Amino acid sequence: MxxxxxxxxxxxxxxxxxxxxxxxxxxxxxxxxxxxxxxxxxxxxxxxxxxxxxxxxxxxxxxxxxxxxxxxxxxxxxxxxxxxxxxxxxxxxxxxxxxxxxxxxxxxxxxxxxxxxxxxxxxxxxxxxxxxxxxxPRMDTLFAAPVQAEKDYQAIVGPWDDHGRGFALDAARRAALNEWNKTHFGADDLLAPPRVWAVLDYRTERNPHVRGTLRWTAERAATAHGFAVWFDAELAEGAGFTTGPDGEKTIYGTAFFPWLAPVPLAEGDVVEVELQARLIHDEYVWVWNTRVEGPDGEKARFRQSTFLAQPATTADLRKRAHDFRPVLGEQGRVDQLVLGMMDGGATLEEIANALQRRFPERFRVWEEALSRAGQLSQAYAQ
Incomplete structure (x- = not known):
């Protein structure tokens, strides 16, 4: 849902x-x-x-x-x-x-x-x-540009770099840099002119996945920390707004996609990002692969994805494989019992009693069984 x-x-x-x-x-x-x-x-x-x-x-x-x-x-x-x-x-x-x-x-x-x-x-x-x-709305246009964002970048890496406890938290730091964050940017934060990444015309669009390559030439020397993505909304003829740096702040904010390390840019350096968003189940997985080229060759290359920010184990990933043969665990059997009894013939009290009889170690207190039955009733009952 x-x-x-x-x-x-x-x-x-x-x-x-x-x-x-x-x-x-x-x-x-x-x-x-x-x-x-x-x-x-x-x-x-x-x-x-x-x-x-x-x-x-x-x-x-x-x-x-x-x-x-x-x-x-x-x-x-x-x-x-x-x-x-x-x-x-x-x-x-x-x-x-x-x-x-x-x-x-x-x-x-x-x-x-x-x-x-x-x-x-x-x-x-x-x-x-x-x-x-x-x-x-009838159309949203998504823009992107590389940005100088020292404060926002430090907000991401600071807790892992400067915790003062003497431990190496590099894995958590890297995971944090594979997430994008909501923030706000001004026009002075942009290091190159914005480029259109995608146009969502809701009068015709039905594909939820977006992929495209963005290419910018740096207009000034500065340290780049990643890139920003925002949208211009066309609601109707003559009515709309922007969430970008040229507009007023809105509740939407601007998305900041950090890089794995800051990159000193010189005027004329070329930044190229392959950016894609793919809907998996109920959430988008974002991928941004970056290459920065200077006059003397490659200055930086990063491969990042929100998938890498999730602390999934090999066992978790295996459960999503196309050839995995799933077997219900205890929680699944609990919910199966409740849903199977939701046929209009049993009260929640009767369902809770059945849960406690079937799973006495799981529901030592009757109210806990009633609570789980009630949660599923609220979610799925007519």
């Missing part, structure tokens, strides 16, 4: 004036009196309310999180409860009685390549959008 935001997270998104002003402008350009609107990932319901105020005849507001209860309360308090139908669930698993003229969403993270964002919009476009309907 896709990740849902905390209440504090929803508050931060609403408080982001740049984001909210752009979405308000996009809705004003697309919602007409009588429109049917689908708000995917409605959260606390603000965009659904905005659509109603602009004259939408009917609004479907979908979200898998429990914050949808607060959205219902907001609809009642605002006088729009009769026009908004709230649906607690993923948009990919819902059906609508009529297709939407406008679909609005913000399923991104720091970057648009986040969980099942691309696939969810493709599904909504194909199944839930009326012919001639409008998607908000």
């Amino acid at each position: 896709a990740e849902t935001y905390t209440l504090r997270g929803h508050a931060a998104m609403i408080a982001d004036r740049v984001r909210m002003d752009a979405y308000q402008a996009a809705l004003e350009r697309t919602v007409r009196p009588g429109s049917v609107v689908l708000d995917i990932g409605t959260g606390t319901g603000l965009m659904a309310l905005m659509a109603c105020r602009l004259g939408a005849r009917r609004v479907f507001a979908a979200d898998p999180g429990d914050s949808i209860r607060l959205a219902r309360a907001a609809a009642r308090a605002s006088g729009f409860a009769d026009r908004i139908e709230f649906i607690q669930g993923l948009s990919t698993q819902i059906e609508l009685p009529e297709r939407a003229d406008v679909i609005v969403s913000d399923l991104r993270g720091v970057l648009p390549l986040f969980q099942h964002h691309v696939a969810s919009l493709a599904d909504a476009r194909d199944r839930l959008l009326a012919p001639g309907g409008v998607l908000i």
Whole structure:
């Protein structure tokens, strides 16, 4: 299931004036009196309310999180409860009685390549959008540039280099440098002009994987610590925002991809990065392979991936191999018992009793068995 935001997270998104002003402008350009609107990932319901105020005849507001209860309360308090139908669930698993003229969403993270964002919009476009309907956003363009980022780099390596305990923590340091981080950069931090890495046109896009090679020529001498990636959002005609160094700070921030070591650049040095993002299950695996070339030859070469930041054992990796023959462990057998009894014929109390009888060493206290049964009930029961 896709990740849902905390209440504090929803508050931060609403408080982001740049984001909210752009979405308000996009809705004003697309919602007409009588429109049917689908708000995917409605959260606390603000965009659904905005659509109603602009004259939408009917609004479907979908979200898998429990914050949808607060959205219902907001609809009642605002006088729009009769026009908004709230649906607690993923948009990919819902059906609508009529297709939407406008679909609005913000399923991104720091970057648009986040969980099942691309696939969810493709599904909504194909199944839930009326012919001639409008998607908000309609396009995100991703940019990148090498950066000087001493402070951000030290925040990553400092705990492993300067802990003062006399131990070698090189493995953890290297793992930390195979993760990217959220930060903010100004235009003065860039060491070369930005290059377009990818364009996600949600009116046609359905491939969640992105791969491309970026090439820059350094415009000044400085120490480069990695590169930044950000996006420009085109929500509707004349409505959008940027998360890059030329714009105001937003809740999205900018992604910083550090290198394994800082690289002193001279004016005219060439930096080449092969950057790819591949969706594996529910998360993206990022790969960035870097080569820096000076007038006298190669100055640096790095191969990095978020896969290398995960402390996976050989046994963990083996369990994902195509020829592995899995056998349920105890936790799997516990969940299998609970799910097998969720057929409408047993109460949670009866399921908890069965768990305790079957796994007495695992559930010495009945309340623990009831808690596990309740967790699975909340996740999977109708």
